[in-house]
Amino acid sequence: MTQKHYITTLGIFLTFLLATLAIAPLIGATNISLIKAFSSEIPFKENVDAHILFLARLPRILLAGIAGSALAVAGAVFQALLRNDLAAPFTLGVSSGAAFGAVLSIAMGWNFRFLGVPALSIFAFFGALLAVALVFSLVKVRHNEFETSTLLLAGVTANFFFAALVMFIHYLSDFTQSFQIIRWLMGGLDITDYGTVLSIIPPVALGFVILMVIARDLNLISAGVSTALSRGVNVSRIQKSGFIVSSLVTGTIVAFTGPIGFVGLIAPHIVRLIVGPDLRLLLPCAMMFGAAFLILCDAVARTLIAPAEIPVGVITAILGGPFFVWLLKRKKNS
Amino acid sequence: MTSSLLTAKNLTFGYDDVPILKNIFLKIEAGEFIGLIGPNGSGKSTLLKLLAGILDAPAHSIYFKQNDIRQVPRKRLAQSIAWTPQEQNLAFSFKNSEVVLMGRHPHLSLFTMESEKDFAIAQKAMETTHTLPFADRYFNEISGGEKQRVLIASAVAQEPEMMALDEPTSALDIKYQMQILEILKHLNEDKNTTIILAMHDLHLASKFCKRLVLLDNGKIVRDGPPDKVLEPGILEEVYNIDIKLYRDPNGGVLVSPLLSDLSSTAEFE
Numbered sequence: 255m256t257q258k259h260y261i262t263t264l265g266i267f268l269t270f271l272l273a274t275l276a277i278a279p280l281i282g283a284t285n286i287s288l289i290k291a292f293s294s295e296i297p298f299k300e301n302v303d304a305h306i307l308f309l310a311r312l313p314r315i316l317l318a319g320i321a322g323s324a325l326a327v328a329g330a331v332f333q334a335l336l337r338n339d340l341a342a343p344f345t346l347g348v349s350s351g352a353a354f355g356a357v358l359s360i361a362m363g364w365n366f367r368f369l370g371v372p373a374l375s376i377f378a379f380f381g382a383l384l385a386v387a388l389v390f391s392l393v394k395v396r397h398n399e400f401e402t403s404t405l406l407l408a409g410v411t412a413n414f415f416f417a418a419l420v421m422f423i424h425y426l427s428d429f430t431q432s433f434q435i436i437r438w439l440m441g442g443l444d445i446t447d448y449g450t451v452l453s454i455i456p457p458v459a460l461g462f463v464i465l466m467v468i469a470r471d472l473n474l475i476s477a478g479v480s481t482a483l484s485r486g487v488n489v490s491r492i493q494k495s496g497f498i499v500s501s502l503v504t505g506t507i508v509a510f511t512g513p514i515g516f517v518g519l520i521a522p523h524i525v526r527l528i529v530g531p532d533l534r535l536l537l538p539c540a541m542m543f544g545a546a547f548l549i550l551c552d553a554v555a556r557t558l559i560a561p562a563e564i565p566v567g568v569i570t571a572i573l574g575g576p577f578f579v580w581l582l583k584r585k586k587n588s
Numbered sequence: 589m590t591s592s593l594l595t596a597k598n599l600t601f602g603y604d605d606v607p608i609l610k611n612i613f614l615k616i617e618a619g620e621f622i623g624l625i626g627p628n629g630s631g632k633s634t635l636l637k638l639l640a641g642i643l644d645a646p647a648h649s650i651y652f653k654q655n656d657i658r659q660v661p662r663k664r665l666a667q668s669i670a671w672t673p674q675e676q677n678l679a680f681s682f683k684n685s686e687v688v689l690m691g692r693h694p695h696l697s698l699f700t701m702e703s704e705k706d707f708a709i710a711q712k713a714m715e716t717t718h719t720l721p722f723a724d725r726y727f728n729e730i731s732g733g734e735k736q737r738v739l740i741a742s743a744v745a746q747e748p749e750m751m752a753l754d755e756p757t758s759a760l761d762i763k764y765q766m767q768i769l770e771i772l773k774h775l776n777e778d779k780n781t782t783i784i785l786a787m788h789d790l791h792l793a794s795k796f797c798k799r800l801v802l803l804d805n806g807k808i809v810r811d812g813p814p815d816k817v818l819e820p821g822i823l824e825e826v827y828n829i830d831i832k833l834y835r836d837p838n839g840g841v842l843v844s845p846l847l848s849d850l851s852s853t854a855e856f857e
Contacts (some may be wrong), residue, residue, distance in 0.1 A: 257701065337679035397643055467698060474690055477678050481739075483642045485746065486666030486694035531680035534701070 263529055267542040274546040275319070279311045281553040283560035309447075317446045317454075317510070318552040318566070319545035322517055324458045324507045326525070326544025328500035329518030330536055331465055334476035335496050336402055339526075343504040343518035346405065346497070347385040347412030352508040353439060354416040354423075355381020360434045361427045370449045374438070375509040382505030385412050386498065399479045400493040440565035441512035443552050454506055461503035462541065468492050469533040476531065514548070516570040520578050521547055527581050547574070591654045593618045593750055593782055594639055594669075599649040601638060608634045610806045616784060618749065621776045623797030624786040625817075627827055630803040632786035633674070633754050639784065640671035640752045666694035670743035674755040676735065678727050684738045685723040688714055691745030706745075713744035717771055733764030740771060750782035751775070757787055765789065769796045794818055795840035802826065814841060 280286070284306060290296065291303040298304055328343035336345070343349070355377035364373040392408040393401050424435050465472075471492045474482035483489050504518070521544040522536065529535050551569040558564055592615045599612040609631045616622065616639075624632045637643040638650060641657055650657040652665065670691070678687075691713065692706040702710075714720045717737045722730055727738060736756050743751050753772070757765040773796055775781040787793050793800060794814035802810040802817050804826040810817040818841045823831045830846040 260701070334680075339679065470693065470696070474693055476680055477682060477687065477690060478673065478676055480637070480642050480671070480673055481676070481690075481742075483662070484640050484666060484669070484671035485690060486663035488662055526680070530686075531682055532686060 260535060263535060264538055264542075267525075267539045271319075271542040271546045274549050275315070278315050278549045278553050279307055282306065282311060282556055313446050313448050313451050314443050314552065315549055316448075316451045318443050318548045320451065320454055320458055321443065321507045321511050321514060322521070322544040322546070322548025323541040324461070324503045324544075325514065325518035326521035326540040326547070327462060327465060327537055328504045330522035330525070330533065330540045331472065331496050331500040332518075333522055334472050334531075334533055335493055336406060337476055337478075338406075339523060340519075341406075343500065344413075344513060344515070346389050346409030346501060347416060348382045348501050348504045349508050349513040350413045350416035350420070351385025351388075352378040352382040352505060353513065354419050355379065355384070356438050356509075356512070357420045357423045357435050360431050360438065361423045363431075369453075371453060375450075378512075379505055379509035381416070382501070382508060385416060386501045386505065388412055390498070395490040398483055399489045400497075402493075405497070437565075438512045441514035441567040442563075442565050443511055443514075443548075444563060446510070450510055454510060457506045458503055461499045462537075464495065464499050466534075466537060468495060469537055472496055472533050473531075476533070514567045514570060516567065516574050517544055517548055517551075520570075520574040524578060524581055592616060592651075593653060594657075595651040596635075596639070596645075597649055597651065599638065599645060601634065601643070601645060601649075608806050609638070612808055614801065614808065614811070616750070616782060618782055619776070619780050620782050620784070621773070621796065621798045622782075622784040623793040623800045623814075624784060624803065625788070625790060625793055625800055626803035631806045632803055635803065636671065636752045636754050636784065636786055640669050641665045642671060663694050666746065666748075668749045669752065670746040670748040670750070671752045672736075672739040672743050672754065672756060675732065675759055676739065681726045681728060683724055684719060684727050684730065684741075685710065685714070687727050687738055688719070688723075688741045688745050691742040694746060709747065710741075710745045713741040716744055716774070717741040718767070733760045733767070736760065736764070736768055737771070740768070744775065748781065750784065753783070753785040755786050755788065757789065757792065765792060772796070790818060790823075790843040791836065791840055794843075795836070795838075818843065 286303040286306050291301065291307045293301070325343050332341040332343060332345060333339050356374050359373050359377035364377070366373050368376055389405065389408045389412050393405045424432060427435060471487045474485055474487045475489060475492060479489055522540045525540045525543050526536055529539050548566070548570065551573055552566045554573065555564045555566045555569045594616040596612045596614040599609060600607065601609045612635065624635065626632055634643065638645045641660070641662065645657055647658060648656060652660050652668070657665070688710045689702055689706065692702055692710065696702065696706070714723055717740050719734065719737050719741045722734060727735065730738070740753070740756065756768050760768065769792060772783050772785065776783050797814060799812065800810070800814050800817040801808055802822065809826060810822055818833060820831050820833055823843065832844045832846055834842040834844060836842045
């Protein structure tokens with residue numbers, strides 16, 4: 255991979271993301287006029303176009319972008335670490351743990367806010383942490399490497415365990431709570447503001463930086479643990495940091511959006527088919543592609559049966575699935 | 589007096605209390621070409637992994653140039669010792685050139701990309717191993733013999749003092765076996781790279797290796813030049829079959845196993 259190739263590829267993905275960011279605010283149930291929205295003659299309070307653009311659409315687009323990029327990057331890292339392209343950010347139980355926390359807070363009727371963050375998100379995040387702690391407490395470092403098969407097993411078990419708890423709480427809850435629970439479990443980007451967006455940027459950005467720093471080490475691990483060790487990679491340390499950082503990033507996102515499926519599985523796949531498996535290029539490209547992908551899916555979700563909305567997770571799967579099949583077929587033919 | 593490159597002193601190692609290696613004493617000097625032979629399960633792969641630092645040896649049992657190998661930072665060790673696996677498929681479609689470039693890892697610091705120099709070293713390593721023609725193809729799509737050469741190229745790009753190879757020839761036909769061994773011979777003679785490899789073909793081992801180490805059940809039972817190690821008595825004991833040895837006029841020792849039902853009567857000389 256030459257520097258020129260690297261920068262060109264990043265540039266293409268960045269262009270795609272910027273184009274998405276430019277178009278998405280204009281898509282929605284109501285047509286808005288940019289001239290009116292940016293007009294200084296109408297006071298902001300009375301400017302409906304500006305309200306829709308800046309208060310309804312923009313924070314939601316930003317949240318979709320951050321969520322999409324975080325899930326795509328976490329998915330790429332999980333796939334590399336587990337050397338398995340079926341892995342996704344939710345494979346190790348992060349989302350079910352978060353669901354448990356969220357459902358618990360709904361059923362208990364906890365409605366407070368802490369530092370502007372709603373209880374639901376706080377409990378979802380701690381649920382995610384609980385799942386990560388549980389799963390990792392079961393896995394040992396053996397012969398200089400993390401036992402990834404045990405990790406996978408522990409993750410699947412945690413998924414079932416927390417799903418059972420969620421079902422139990424759900425069963426005991428009343429109709430209103432039940433609706434809230436179902437809605438949360440579908441994932442969504444609809445309830446958001448700039449505060450939410452601002453509060454998730456720092457942890458997610460920090461996660462990206464750490465993962466980019468260890469990207470070359472992760473490459474070697476994705477190619478084989480023993481060879482990675484013999485090339486000087488501190489495998490167990492990199493595996494631990496990779497798993498924990500991407501789990502925390504995932505947990506942060508899920509706490510605010512609920513489990514939005516498919517992005518974390520399919521975005522890294524699609525990008526890998528285009529740019530190859532080198533994570534130094536794959537991670538930033540997946541980040542930009544994941545963002546653009548979820549923003550576009552959300553735009554469809556907002557408008558398809560407007561004024562009603564479809565949960566964005568439905569769209570990610572319906573759009574992503576066929577697109578992925580097409581890409582796979584095309585790759586095979588070439 | 590210069591110190592040995594690697595020294596195993598009374599090395600004992602096992603998985604979950606099942607001993608694999610017992611009381612191993614082994615000195616490897618720079619520039620040696622050592623063949624590690626012995627039956628399946630005798631501990632060859634484990635010994636190679638311990639010597640390459642992939643498995644952690646118990647304290648005070650392996651020394652890398654006078655330092656306990658456990659105290660040597662992994663990256664530092666990787667600058668001196670490269671290891672290649674027996675057979676490997678990759679979970680992701682890396683190109684061969686990318687696999688070779690991974691050998692540069694221990695020479696790169698954080699945040700740096702491979703430089704022109706690294707690309708040149710990888711290119712040279714592929715020339716040495718005759719892998720340039722398929723540099724742009726995917727690792728998972730080439731043949732076993734080609735894969736093994738790419739793995740060796742990656743180890744060569746690591747610019748190590750020593751290469752430890754786990755059965756690089758086992759899955760290959762005779763032509764590829766010769767090709768691999770000749771590449772290793774070239775590295776040993778022209779670059780003074782120390783070579784230690786596990787192998788099963790005793791004839792080829794005796795042809796190429798200057799020293800053979802015979803392992804049986806986790807113990808070194810013979811260690812020396814091929815004609816001293818390959819003797820019928822010990823081989824019959826270790827492999828538990830009847831054997832006849834012939835001198836190969838082109839160098840090396842031909843090891844001929846005898847059919848068990850004929851072994852007592854057959855004398856075809």
